[in-house]
Amino acid sequence: MKHGSASDINLTVFDVTKFLEDHPGGDDVLLSSTGKDATDDFEDVGHSSSARAMMDEFYVGDIDTSAIPSKRKYTPPKQPHYEQDKTSEFVIKLLQFLVPLLILGLAFGVRSYTKTPASS
């Protein structure tokens, strides 16, 4: 949040971790205002001048917002293009279909060879 009448491009950072339990307005409102510019949140409440004076206790430093790099769109690194070999994929699919049939045929074959002829 901005503090006092500092220049518009400066953002003042406060560490309120030690103040969470003691904040008269509660810890939930403090937490909901962390990690962002909480100037409006702070001002909207109409904090007293003694509340403003307390802020010095939690002062960490100023950030020159013009020095913050603007967010850049993430572009994933280019992947090398691999020649995809579809034949092995096809062979695997074919085997997945044929192997069970082969086992079934084998089982029937073995059965018909080993079957004792029906007593006549």
Ligand code: HEM
């Ligand atoms: C370092 C920052 C802050 C300090 C030192 C501080 C301090 C205080 C103090 C001393 C009070 C008692 C009333 C008064 O004296 O004005 C208070 C009340 C309150 N504060 Fe903060 N505060 C801070 C930040 C915030 C933030 C970011 C919010 C966000 C919404 C907030 C919301 C409130 C609320 C809702 C109350 C209760 C007001 C009421 O019941 O009348 N405060 N705060």
